[in-house]
Amino acid sequence: MATIVVDNQPYQVHPDQSLLAACLGLGLDLPYFCWHPALGSVGACRQCAVKQFRDEKDTRGRLVMACMTPVAEGIRISIDHPEAVEFRAGIIEGLMQSHPHDCPVCDEGGECHLQDMTVMTGHAYRRYEFAKRTFRNQDLGPFVAHEMNRCIQCYRCVRYYREYAGEYDLNAFSLRNQVYFGRSEDGVLESEFAGNLVEICPTGVFTDKTLKRHYTRKWDLQMAPSVCVHCGLGCNITVGERYGTIRRIVNRYNGDVNGYFLCDRGRFGYEFVNRPERIRRPLLARDGALVPLTAEEALKRLGMLLASASGMIGIGSPRASLEANFALRKLVGAGHFFAGVGEREHRLVGLGLEILRKGPARTPSLAEIEKCDAALVLGEDLTNVAPRMALALRQGTRQQPMELARQKGIADWQDDHVREVAQDERGPLVIATPNQTRLDSIATTFRGSPDDLALFGFAVARAIERSSQAPLEDSARHEQALINETARALASAKRPLVVAGISLASESMLQAAAKVAWALAKSNPQSAISLATPEANTLGLAMMEAPALESAAQTIREGSADTVIVLENNLYRRADSRLADDVLKRAKHVVVLDFLPSETTAVAELVLPAGTFGESDGTFVNNEGRAQRFLQAFVPEEPVLESWRWLARAMAASDRGEGAAWKNLDDVLGAMVSALPVFGPVRDAAPDSGYRMAGAKIPREPHRYSGRTAMLANINVNEPKPPDDPDSPLAFSMEGAPKEPPGALIPFFWSPGWNSIQATNKFQSEIAGPLKGGNPGARLIEPPSLTVPRQPADTGETTLLLRGPEPPAGVCLAVPLYHIFGSEELSSWAPAVRELVPKPYVALNPEDAQALGLAEGQIVRVAVATSSPPGQSKDGKEFSLALKLASGLASGLVGLPAGLPDFREPTMPAWVTISKAS
Amino acid sequence: MELPLTKDIPADGEMLDLAAYEKAGGYEALRKGLTLAPKEITETVKLSNLRGRGGAGFPTGMKWSFVPMGPSAPRPKYLVANADEMEPGTFKDRLLLEGNPHQLIEGMALAAFALEAEVAYIFIRGEYVVAAERLERAIAEAAAKNYLGTNILGSDRCLQVYIHRSAGRYMCGEETGLLNALEGKRANPRSKPPFPQVSGLWGKPTIVQNVETLSNVPHIIKNGPEWFKSLSRTADGGTKLYGVSGKVKRPGLWELPLGATAREILELAGGMRDGLKMRGFLPGGASTDFLVEEHLDVKLDFNEVQKVGSRLGTGTMIVLDDQTCPVGMVWNLERFFAQESCGWCTPCWSGLSWAARLLGAIEEGKGEPAYLDQLVYITRFVAPGNTYCALAPGAAEPLQSALKYFREDFELHLSEKRCPWRQ
Amino acid sequence: MCSRTLIGEETPSQDAKMLSPEERQEIEAELARYPAKQAVTIDALLIVQKHRGWVSDETLKDLAAFLGMTVEDLDGVATFYNLIFRKPVGRHVVTVCDSVSCWIMGYEKIRRRLTKDLGIELGQTTSDGRFTLLPIVCLGTCDHAPAMMVGRDLYRDLTPEKLQGILEKYR
Numbered sequence A: 001m002a003t004i005v006v007d008n009q010p011y012q013v014h015p016d017q018s019l020l021a022a023c024l025g026l027g028l029d030l031p032y033f034c035w036h037p038a039l040g041s042v043g044a045c046r047q048c049a050v051k052q053f054r055d056e057k058d059t060r061g062r063l064v065m066a067c068m069t070p071v072a073e074g075i076r077i078s079i080d081h082p083e084a085v086e087f088r089a090g091i092i093e094g095l096m097q098s099h100p101h102d103c104p105v106c107d108e109g110g111e112c113h114l115q116d117m118t119v120m121t122g123h124a125y126r127r128y129e130f131a132k133r134t135f136r137n138q139d140l141g142p143f144v145a146h147e148m149n150r151c152i153q154c155y156r157c158v159r160y161y162r163e164y165a166g167e168y169d170l171n172a173f174s175l176r177n178q179v180y181f182g183r184s185e186d187g188v189l190e191s192e193f194a195g196n197l198v199e200i201c202p203t204g205v206f207t208d209k210t211l212k213r214h215y216t217r218k219w220d221l222q223m224a225p226s227v228c229v230h231c232g233l234g235c236n237i238t239v240g241e242r243y244g245t246i247r248r249i250v251n252r253y254n255g256d257v258n259g260y261f262l263c264d265r266g267r268f269g270y271e272f273v274n275r276p277e278r279i280r281r282p283l284l285a286r287d288g289a290l291v292p293l294t295a296e297e298a299l300k301r302l303g304m305l306l307a308s309a310s311g312m313i314g315i316g317s318p319r320a321s322l323e324a325n326f327a328l329r330k331l332v333g334a335g336h337f338f339a340g341v342g343e344r345e346h347r348l349v350g351l352g353l354e355i356l357r358k359g360p361a362r363t364p365s366l367a368e369i370e371k372c373d374a375a376l377v378l379g380e381d382l383t384n385v386a387p388r389m390a391l392a393l394r395q396g397t398r399q400q401p402m403e404l405a406r407q408k409g410i411a412d413w414q415d416d417h418v419r420e421v422a423q424d425e426r427g428p429l430v431i432a433t434p435n436q437t438r439l440d441s442i443a444t445t446f447r448g449s450p451d452d453l454a455l456f457g458f459a460v461a462r463a464i465e466r467s468s469q470a471p472l473e474d475s476a477r478h479e480q481a482l483i484n485e486t487a488r489a490l491a492s493a494k495r496p497l498v499v500a501g502i503s504l505a506s507e508s509m510l511q512a513a514a515k516v517a518w519a520l521a522k523s524n525p526q527s528a529i530s531l532a533t534p535e536a537n538t539l540g541l542a543m544m545e546a547p548a549l550e551s552a553a554q555t556i557r558e559g560s561a562d563t564v565i566v567l568e569n570n571l572y573r574r575a576d577s578r579l580a581d582d583v584l585k586r587a588k589h590v591v592v593l594d595f596l597p598s599e600t601t602a603v604a605e606l607v608l609p610a611g612t613f614g615e616s617d618g619t620f621v622n623n624e625g626r627a628q629r630f631l632q633a634f635v636p637e638e639p640v641l642e643s644w645r646w647l648a649r650a651m652a653a654s655d656r657g658e659g660a661a662w663k664n665l666d667d668v669l670g671a672m673v674s675a676l677p678v679f680g681p682v683r684d685a686a687p688d689s690g691y692r693m694a695g696a697k698i699p700r701e702p703h704r705y706s707g708r709t710a711m712l713a714n715i716n717v718n719e720p721k722p723p724d725d726p727d728s729p730l731a732f733s734m735e736g737a738p739k740e741p742p743g744a745l746i747p748f749f750w751s752p753g754w755n756s757i758q759a760t761n762k763f764q765s766e767i768a769g770p771l772k773g774g775n776p777g778a779r780l781i782e783p784p785s786l787t788v789p790r791q792p793a794d795t796g797e798t799t800l801l802l803r804g805p806e807p808p809a810g811v812c813l814a815v816p817l818y819h820i821f822g823s824e825e826l827s828s829w830a831p832a833v834r835e836l837v838p839k840p841y842v843a844l845n846p847e848d849a850q851a852l853g854l855a856e857g858q859i860v861r862v863a864v865a866t867s868s869p870p871g872q873s874k875d876g877k878e879f880s881l882a883l884k885l886a887s888g889l890a891s892g893l894v895g896l897p898a899g900l901p902d903f904r905e906p907t908m909p910a911w912v913t914i915s916k917a918s
Numbered sequence B: 001m002e003l004p005l006t007k008d009i010p011a012d013g014e015m016l017d018l019a020a021y022e023k024a025g026g027y028e029a030l031r032k033g034l035t036l037a038p039k040e041i042t043e044t045v046k047l048s049n050l051r052g053r054g055g056a057g058f059p060t061g062m063k064w065s066f067v068p069m070g071p072s073a074p075r076p077k078y079l080v081a082n083a084d085e086m087e088p089g090t091f092k093d094r095l096l097l098e099g100n101p102h103q104l105i106e107g108m109a110l111a112a113f114a115l116e117a118e119v120a121y122i123f124i125r126g127e128y129v130v131a132a133e134r135l136e137r138a139i140a141e142a143a144a145k146n147y148l149g150t151n152i153l154g155s156d157r158c159l160q161v162y163i164h165r166s167a168g169r170y171m172c173g174e175e176t177g178l179l180n181a182l183e184g185k186r187a188n189p190r191s192k193p194p195f196p197q198v199s200g201l202w203g204k205p206t207i208v209q210n211v212e213t214l215s216n217v218p219h220i221i222k223n224g225p226e227w228f229k230s231l232s233r234t235a236d237g238g239t240k241l242y243g244v245s246g247k248v249k250r251p252g253l254w255e256l257p258l259g260a261t262a263r264e265i266l267e268l269a270g271g272m273r274d275g276l277k278m279r280g281f282l283p284g285g286a287s288t289d290f291l292v293e294e295h296l297d298v299k300l301d302f303n304e305v306q307k308v309g310s311r312l313g314t315g316t317m318i319v320l321d322d323q324t325c326p327v328g329m330v331w332n333l334e335r336f337f338a339q340e341s342c343g344w345c346t347p348c349w350s351g352l353s354w355a356a357r358l359l360g361a362i363e364e365g366k367g368e369p370a371y372l373d374q375l376v377y378i379t380r381f382v383a384p385g386n387t388y389c390a391l392a393p394g395a396a397e398p399l400q401s402a403l404k405y406f407r408e409d410f411e412l413h414l415s416e417k418r419c420p421w422r423q
Numbered sequence C: 001m002c003s004r005t006l007i008g009e010e011t012p013s014q015d016a017k018m019l020s021p022e023e024r025q026e027i028e029a030e031l032a033r034y035p036a037k038q039a040v041t042i043d044a045l046l047i048v049q050k051h052r053g054w055v056s057d058e059t060l061k062d063l064a065a066f067l068g069m070t071v072e073d074l075d076g077v078a079t080f081y082n083l084i085f086r087k088p089v090g091r092h093v094v095t096v097c098d099s100v101s102c103w104i105m106g107y108e109k110i111r112r113r114l115t116k117d118l119g120i121e122l123g124q125t126t127s128d129g130r131f132t133l134l135p136i137v138c139l140g141t142c143d144h145a146p147a148m149m150v151g152r153d154l155y156r157d158l159t160p161e162k163l164q165g166i167l168e169k170y171r
């Protein structure tokens, strides 16, 4: 620690930071623009000026930029010195010269960093009397709106977009007071992380276009801490609601997980919640149509069904909370509860879980991934599968160059210096995938079929285990140099990382990844392995250890059950349609709890309207095994209810055991933890409902929440009592404990004078560090470390999926290609996301296409070959699809999009034949 | 009086070609340099008290001594000759480039030896078409004789010299902006430290030196530091190219001992045109403070000019006569600076455009009394240290001094609501 | 391993068939002078401008493809510098120095005469496409102010009377 003196007051601060970060960390108010905790300092805006004095006797001092000045022992500065105060007000005056002062009509108004800083500096009256410069705005696509006249030239947008997110279709043009930040022409921003511009921009140049369509001021939003439902990484989000619809998602800082940034699927996918198609009432199938029921009728009906069922099973879901899954398990009994995924995914996730649990390589948090200085990605197209991890890996590639800078005494936050020393150097990142990925430009790549990739992984593992000099038998098939290089890079890294996942459905690949990680861990305990999981609660569901859908089908086929309750799941997405039919069409009674219609709700007898993440409380377990609580943002109109509450009521209606007595989430959690001790730490994911701050609940609504008395005046002039929240320490109200709740309970970042998201600073124990009281979440998986001497379990290399007889001539292997916008079920319902969802297609390498006499755009017939390899689909489906040439696709492979809303691809990998459509 | 820099420059406007340069003793210093250790060259330059001629006057030898040397130093290292010369009122490097390119190349070679640099660039502004062609030719001539290239004259020294034509911006003259421009980027400046001597072009040690500075080096190496110091009338070594523009009888450029006075220079220029009186002058280009009559006898060297509140700058003075409007002149200057602001730091891009607008309004008779306070305020706002680079503080210099020396002219514009010099 | 420059590794891209062989050759010659590809950006812009007069959006796209940069990368640079023309110019670009010494020595008169004779304002091109008139900063010839350039040729000690004769030379 170092002592710094600020306005004659000594403070103890960490030495490895800038004065600006130190002052903000101390809770002192010092304005800034170009600095950002994740981007570091460049000293452009000059807003953070303070006086620095040589010693006690120096009274004149000199202005320095706090963001550019390192903390040093004994340094003396003044924030309040009149010259510093005048200068900072002058900077605002300068920044405001061409600013339109359109706050009343600006989407940023009321949560604008520029407004806050203006108030903070005291600048009030403009002296500049001349014409303002004006610009033309651009259409940047469905997510981000552009209003360049508001720009204050802080350069944060391009620094974030180019240097942090690594996309180059946004830039600064021209110079002087006319710098234009935009694209060369109108068009959709290419970065999958462009939405962060909305928070990066300190004023209203880049704003949320989806919010614009149902605009609400920040202070009129009812907000709650939540967790993103659009992949398995569990980024923390803040949900904002007004009048029963979600208006927007913003980032919720969690120093261990997403830090300051989200991906665009996470930020803009929320609109599925507001869809008119939402199931808002219980529905009963009658004469081929679904007719609405009241909640009472529905429960009565359900009670009757349950009472008369001759055998009942429950099917859980990887996108439903632990609590909902557990409630269903409770209702049907542990032996009758099935995971809502097919055998293959079940096995793969189980293997992944085993790898993470056994260790010794530990699974890192996203924040730790950002610090990994060498990485191997096996099989995953991360940007499209686990997007935020791709952004984290991108930062990881800066670690080795940063080390060069550190050796020169340059701190990580000295952004321009680091970049100057690093130039375009990148640390090693090796990506082995069937198709090109969005990280390729900063990576060394290896292309091949899933088997090739697995073999590559095994070869790397062997090269690490032996000395890297040893000759390699695999070298004939796979470039020896690359294998050696990869092995060397990983083995010599400080914090090497292996990433894999299940998107190619290859157990061998998981085994290969584990082998590499274990080989590394033998000599380096910092070695890590991270597995991308597809859905918000994939891992949580897996930890419940329920059998897969095939077993459910078996139970039905055997006749040991005739009633199926499906929880938040469209089985047709997660399993072969024949298997789904086996479960749903053979059963006598099908009950489905869900919030949007699907092929599954279409065959149900009874549908119960479930609450979405915004309308429910619960816990998800992310890919690193971190249990994270999401809290209800608003109470949906009756009879929409959280699934676990429906199930608890069902238990009450049919008088089934303990569940009947559950009053709130804590009761469900308590029951779950005693039934499944593996979930013990889940209760620590957030304080329980009894938690109070200064005796009060934590308000979801800001102090200035307006119209509370008028909101429902058209219905009733008496102001209704706000709904109770039995499940959490949060209140649906603006009254309550004023500030700084524990990390898991922060409904929004707001602090006096800090109305923008920059208020996050005020909630951290140090800048860019953990939230006060620790980052939220409880890890459920901590493998025994290497200090416990033990051989890692060898899962072998035996299950190579597709080895065996060579396919007949003319048959190729189809692999799934993922799309950040399109491959995920829920976000595809959001209109803005939908705009970017590709049309179904078939992809071929251009050379393969040429050999087959096929050209871009041509309609091609794809037929699943009946000779599909073992364990694969025998569906024998056929598709006519437009051909897309994919120069990055390994030759010999066929790419088909995965999970698109209007397209049911075959289970892949699969053997297919390709021919010209007649 | 010795005039090492200019004595050999042909009077007909042609360049001194290689044969003529060699005949005049050219490349002897290079031969000598090859026998010296890098440190000895730097030491000699240090002893000579050569200070940078690009405007800031930093001691050249000292700058070189900051470059990491020896086998462990990062490589490659770079040398850049700054031939951007875009400071308004400055026209001295053009003469050296067009008239005696070999002198610059020899100076660069010696500097490169001193720094163990093996690649050098001449960063030349795009409008210097003739100069660039002649440099091109001179480089080819020198390379043909192995004054450049690999194993220069059989030694183990190597040097490639390349010309980089700029696409035009005043900011490119600022040494870190120049580095970005050379790297093919927007010419925003870089923050210091680290200084280019340690981390410059592509993160490697780099020295940026003005053309005139480098052109002195062969003479220093050839004749020794004492000789060089003896050329000057002050503590700073050597001669200086001094120039005058404005309404004098014979605007021009002269090589004089450092420490010549403005009065001498004006005399060389034949004094003011008939019927005109001098009201003031910018001693060294657009970004220096006005001086007036009483300063005519100040020695024009780095320290003396500073003592009276201005800077030697580039040493090329711009004269303001009594029939030219001082407000109009300052408006012209500030418009230039506002236009050339790179747009990186707030005080500069906002303050200078504001100042230019205020001056324009005053000049056009639309000024308000408050504008003068605002102008004074802006000069403080863009003071050294407040901005990222020296462009904006430089812009403040003529403005703040004009407000001091020509205040009544500003006030006349305000009270008469017009420019008194315009019909 | 894995050192990557901003510009892609594979030089030069196949997509840039639109660059002429001369342009390619000249750019490649410049490339040899720098350790990093990005450095050639400005030279490349000047080279294509030399051949095409100005840098159109299409030219920018061709060149960006050739250099393996995004159009934004390239245009961010192009729009910073004043000698890169992003709008069409006439066959001869007349650049008149408007900086301080020339201003003192009669820039206004020169400008007035030029705009009158050519019938265009600063920043405009004559309707016959012959001349574009642009202001320029100090040309470094202040002892012979006022000054201007036509294309690559410098004219000094200008008087309004001399202009006609000078422009006559450029057909």
Ligand SMILES: Cc1cc2nc3c(=O)[nH]c(=O)nc-3n(C[C@H](O)[C@H](O)[C@H](O)COP(=O)(O)O)c2cc1C
Pocket (backbone or CB within 6 Å): B051, B052, B053, B054, B055, B056, B057, B058, B060, B082, B083, B084, B085, B086, B087, B170, B171, B172, B173, B174, B175, B176, B208, B209, B210, B211, B213, B214, B389, B390, B391, B394
């Ligand atoms: C805005 C600005 C423009 C400059 N332009 C030039 C220039 O055109 N030529 C030059 O030699 N130095 C110029 N300089 C000074 C350089 O930054 C640098 O100090 C100089 O090239 C160092 O060389 P010297 O020590 O030999 O003078 C400029 C400085 C600033 C702040």
Ligand code: SF4
Pocket (backbone or CB within 6 Å): A020, A031, A032, A033, A034, A035, A042, A043, A044, A045, A046, A047, A048, A049, A065, A066, A067, A068
């Ligand atoms: S914070 Fe700081 S100097 Fe500093 S320039 Fe920005 S933010 Fe500015």
Ligand code: FES
Pocket (backbone or CB within 6 Å): B088, B089, B090, C097, C098, C099, C100, C101, C102, C103, C137, C138, C139, C140, C141, C142, C145, C146, C147
């Ligand atoms: S001011 Fe015009 S050439 Fe210098």
